[in-house]
Amino acid sequence: xxxxxxxxxxxxxxxxxxxxxxxxxxxxxxxxxxxxxxxxxxxxxxxxxxxxxxxxxxxxxxxxxxxxxxxxxxxxxxxxxxxxxxxxxxxxxxxxxxxxxxxxxxxxxxxxxxxxxxxxxxxxxxxxxxxxxxxxxxxxxxxxxxxxxxxxxxxxxxxxxxxxxxxxxxxxxxxxxxxxxxxxxxxxxxxxxxxxxxxxxxxxxxxxxxxxxxxxxxxxxxxxxxxxxxxxxxxxxxxxxxxxxxxxxxxxxxxxxxxxxxxxxxxxxxxxxxxxxxxxxxxxxxxxxxxxxxxxxxxxxxxxxxxxxxxxxxxxxxxxxxxxxxxxxxxxxxxxxxxxx
Amino acid sequence: xxxxxxxxxxxxxxxxxxxxxxxxxxxxxxxxxxxxxxxxxxxxxxxxxxxxxxxxxxxxxxxxxxxxxxxxxxxxxxxxxxxxxxxxxxxxxxxxxxxxxxxxxxxxxxxxxxxxxxxxxxxxxxxxxxxxxxxxxxxxxxxxxxxxxxxxxxxxxxxxxxxxxxxxxxxxxxxxxxxxxxxxxxxxxxxxxxxxxxxxxxxxxxxxxxxxxxxxxxxxxxxxxxxxxxxxxxxxxxxxxxxxxxxxxxxxxxxxxxxxxxxxxxxxxxxxxxxxxxxxxxxxxxxxxxxxxxxxxxxxxxxxxxxxxxxxxxxxxxxxxxxxxxxxxxxxxxxxxxxxxxxxxxxxxxxxxxxxxxxxxxxxxxxxxxxxxxxxxxxxxxxxxxxxxxxxxxxxxxxxxxxxxxxxxxxxxxxxxxxxxxxxxxxxxxxxxxx
Numbered sequence: 001x002x003x004x005x006x007x008x009x010x011x012x013x014x015x016x017x018x019x020x021x022x023x024x025x026x027x028x029x030x031x032x033x034x035x036x037x038x039x040x041x042x043x044x045x046x047x048x049x050x051x052x053x054x055x056x057x058x059x060x061x062x063x064x065x066x067x068x069x070x071x072x073x074x075x076x077x078x079x080x081x082x083x084x085x086x087x088x089x090x091x092x093x094x095x096x097x098x099x100x101x102x103x104x105x106x107x108x109x110x111x112x113x114x115x116x117x118x119x120x121x122x123x124x125x126x127x128x129x130x131x132x133x134x135x136x137x138x139x140x141x142x143x144x145x146x147x148x149x150x151x152x153x154x155x156x157x158x159x160x161x162x163x164x165x166x167x168x169x170x171x172x173x174x175x176x177x178x179x180x181x182x183x184x185x186x187x188x189x190x191x192x193x194x195x196x197x198x199x200x201x202x203x204x205x206x207x208x209x210x211x212x213x214x215x216x217x218x219x220x221x222x223x224x225x226x227x228x229x230x231x232x233x234x235x236x237x238x239x240x241x242x243x244x245x246x247x248x249x250x251x252x253x254x255x256x257x258x259x260x261x262x263x264x265x266x267x268x269x270x271x272x273x274x275x276x277x278x279x280x281x282x283x284x285x286x287x288x289x290x291x292x293x294x295x296x297x298x299x300x301x302x303x304x305x306x307x308x309x310x311x312x313x314x315x316x317x318x319x320x321x322x323x324x325x326x327x328x329x330x331x332x333x334x335x336x337x338x339x340x341x
Numbered sequence: 342x343x344x345x346x347x348x349x350x351x352x353x354x355x356x357x358x359x360x361x362x363x364x365x366x367x368x369x370x371x372x373x374x375x376x377x378x379x380x381x382x383x384x385x386x387x388x389x390x391x392x393x394x395x396x397x398x399x400x401x402x403x404x405x406x407x408x409x410x411x412x413x414x415x416x417x418x419x420x421x422x423x424x425x426x427x428x429x430x431x432x433x434x435x436x437x438x439x440x441x442x443x444x445x446x447x448x449x450x451x452x453x454x455x456x457x458x459x460x461x462x463x464x465x466x467x468x469x470x471x472x473x474x475x476x477x478x479x480x481x482x483x484x485x486x487x488x489x490x491x492x493x494x495x496x497x498x499x500x501x502x503x504x505x506x507x508x509x510x511x512x513x514x515x516x517x518x519x520x521x522x523x524x525x526x527x528x529x530x531x532x533x534x535x536x537x538x539x540x541x542x543x544x545x546x547x548x549x550x551x552x553x554x555x556x557x558x559x560x561x562x563x564x565x566x567x568x569x570x571x572x573x574x575x576x577x578x579x580x581x582x583x584x585x586x587x588x589x590x591x592x593x594x595x596x597x598x599x600x601x602x603x604x605x606x607x608x609x610x611x612x613x614x615x616x617x618x619x620x621x622x623x624x625x626x627x628x629x630x631x632x633x634x635x636x637x638x639x640x641x642x643x644x645x646x647x648x649x650x651x652x653x654x655x656x657x658x659x660x661x662x663x664x665x666x667x668x669x670x671x672x673x674x675x676x677x678x679x680x681x682x683x684x685x686x687x688x689x690x691x692x693x694x695x696x697x698x699x700x701x702x703x704x705x706x707x708x709x710x711x712x713x714x715x716x717x718x719x720x721x722x723x724x725x726x727x728x729x730x731x732x733x734x735x736x737x738x739x740x741x742x743x744x745x746x747x748x749x750x751x752x753x754x755x756x757x758x759x760x761x762x763x764x765x766x767x768x769x770x771x772x773x774x775x776x
């Protein structure tokens with residue numbers, strides 16, 4: 001029971017990470033689409049500025065919790081995905097620094113460098129998380145010794161890429177919705193325009209991904225065995241449709257919330273499909289790491305459960321307060337603010 | 342080079358670099374919190390300018406500390422997967438607690454602090470920076486507890502080929518961890534103190550914003566002196582702990598080859614590891630080593646030869662790192678003492694102020710050397726007495742992969758370091774914004 005609880009919590013950390021960092025990755029990658037001059041670029045930077053760091057901590061915690069609750073999964077996952085993970089890491093390092101450094105110096109060359117760090121550093125994690133998770137859904141080629149039989153290109157298979165593109169465009173849309181609520185003027189106009197177009201692409205990619213999953217993975221086995229679980233993809237589909245409805249009503253905050261719900265449901269859809277595995281092997285079912293054979297001791301799981309139970313509600317509470325306190329849309333006056341990015 | 346060597350180099354690059362930024366985060370957040378509290382208490386606008394000026398330098402430094410911290414967490418899985426399997430049950434939970442308890446707090450409240458000047462009450466705003474300071478210290482506690490476990494494992498039992506948690510209480514009350522905490526944190530505060538004093542001295546010497554920087558200087562002087570003294574005291578206590586639990590490390594720190602009872606200490610030593618002796622050994626003070634390591638004039642101190650060759654740490658780097666660190670430690674007390682004594686008329690001591698500018702790197706250097714003693718001195722063990730570093734490295738990775746990532750880390754970190762120091766210099770020299 002404790003192991004199952006940890007599976008759900010593990011999924012929650014990833015889901016919240018994608019839900020939160022998803023918008024700043026998607027917005028960062030498409031910044032040039034919404035911002036045409038320096039002032040507008042700074043508006044985009046400041047629309048994400050107060051949040052990106054707190055969002056990214058969900059990733060650090062997801063990693064840390066994998067280490068604590070399922071150390072063997074952590075060890076095999078991180079070492080077999082060495083190259084893509086380090087690419088994500090470098091991307092996150094460069095884009096994180098870009099926020100703090102970019103507007104400190106008024107030299108156009110300096111600012112251009114950091115603009116590119118933000119764009120590229122946001123694009124690759126958005127894509128690669130999708131590629132990585134699609135491959136996990138499908139199974140990773142590793143053996144019982146935890147040896148990886150493949151390379152970076154093994155992961156760039158058609159299904160992996162389908163997952164990558166789905167994540168990428170979802171984050172694009174999620175970011176466009178964020179820019180719609182958090183900026184004003186031209187950047188907001190362009191973002192609103194983009195959001196409704198991106199929605200169609202996301203829908204197409206979602207359908208492709210769902211159908212492709214039927215053939216490339218065994219995700220649906222759990223769903224066939226327990227049809228009640230279909231409620232998860234159902235929530236995802238309804239929420240995605242709600243995004244479109246709220247967009248047409250120009251109700252941007254609600255559209256963004258619906259997009260959040262979709263991301264959480266999509267994450268749980270995939271994880272619900274691999275349960276009780278955490279990191280399935282495509283070579284040998286005996287090598288697959290699951291919530292039992294890769295778990296920490298019951299004692300550690302219990303202690304960690306208490307820690308999480310005590311801390312995470314506080315974290316959620318003060319992060320909500322933080323979002324509410326700094327929810328105001330960014331306008332052009334931001335560039336006169338000494339604290340702004 | 343093999344995966345093991347490359348992974349060790351990569352860990353060294355990632356850790357040394359990360360730790361160029363963390364101590365200032367810990368030290369300056371406390372000073373900025375004190376500055377803002379002064380503003381809230383006195384209502385003096387000058388303190389607000391002081392808070393904002395030092396706060397900006399704090400943030401430039403903070404950014405790099407954050408992003409390079411992720412590398413450290415990832416590396417246990419990517420490069421040290423056998424280690425992660427072996428002790429994930431204990432070490433993993435400490436890292437996860439660090440993230441849930443501290444990282445969220447730091448990252449959320451720093452943003453509230455930066456962007457909340459106009460949106461929060463004065464008190465609430467000052468509270469935000471205090472929470473950042475508390476968060477970063479909580480983070481230090483957990484990561485030091487994790488490291489202390491690698492130095493002196495407690496509260497575990499060996500089952501199923503791994504170290505399993507037997508007593509959480511023992512793990513978090515490891516005396517090694519407490520000493521590390523009370524040695525590392527004051528050390529980090531002195532980094533903040535020397536940073537503020539050095540930059541203030543630079544401006545006072547140039548007669549720019551003299552009142553502003555004298556005020557800053559006075560906030561930092563006594564602070565630095567107190568913590569510089571604490572660092573040396575807890576450093577000494579840590580040495581006694583090493584003597585008790587890691588005798589091979591102590592022998593390397595002192596380059597002591599033969600077991601002596603009582604053991605003396607030579608002031609001038611040059612180790613000659615190839616011949617298992619010291620090529621220079623002068624000014625020996627009898628019984629001194631026994632006295633400072635065991636607080637007894639008769640205690641035996643084991644020499645390196647008492648340990649099998651493959652269980653001795655590399656002597657030369659550990660020995661010099663330790664000696665230089667101790668030297669800097671005492672020098673810092675001396676400098677901070679005079680800074681504190683002369684704080685009200687510091688402008689009358691231009692030569693001393695010049696020294697203080699050049700003293701900014703000293704505590705940084707001491708901290709990096711201290712970690713060299715702790716980590717290189719623990720070799721060949723990754724977990725002292727339980728697991729060797731050579732058995733901890735990942736099996737799923739190959740040489741080209743790690744060579745590529747090592748080159749990438751070195752390159753990216755060098756460029757980031759240059760950019761960061763450039764910004765720090767620029768904003769430190771620019772001085773505060775005019776009213």
